[in-house]
Amino acid sequence: MKPLILLATFIAMSGLVQADIQAPPGSQYTSMRKLGRGISNVLYGIMEIPEQMVRKTESQGRKAGWSYGVVDGTNKSLRRFGYGIYEIFTFYCPTYHGTYKPPYTKCGQDWRVEMNPTDGLSEYPPELGFESYFRHTRLQKY
DSSP, rough: HHHHHHHHHHHHHHHHOOOOOOOTTTOOOOHHHHHHHHHHHHHHGGGGGHHHHHHHHHHHHHHHHHHHHHHHHHHHHHHHHHHHHHHHHHHOOOOOOTSSOOHHHEEETTTTTOOOOTSSSOOSSSOOOEEEEEOOOOOOOO
16 A cells, blocks of 8 residues: 555656756747848848948047948958858758857857947848837827
């Protein structure tokens, strides 16, 4: 009788204990996200030029913005284009450490961990300055 009670207690307790199953860290990075990231880098990577011009102007002045900003923006734009082509052609296979995460690295550091927008590439190209996620209109009551 004692083993039967022990077995019943074990089965009852095992029903209460469940594993906390969470998604792994790279689960949000899928092949479709990689394809979308590649397409956006090819189509909108050119936006790095005016973005870097504005950032360099704000931090170092107008002359730096129109000279160093153009050069740095062109460099980042061409890198985005290259990464975009690479990600479009390899979207179906996990290429970066067996995941679909972006392969952008700098000096051995991973840009996804702590992204410095003035020095590295973010996952997607910068947006135009006039785009917004919020509505700026009000409903009028008559």
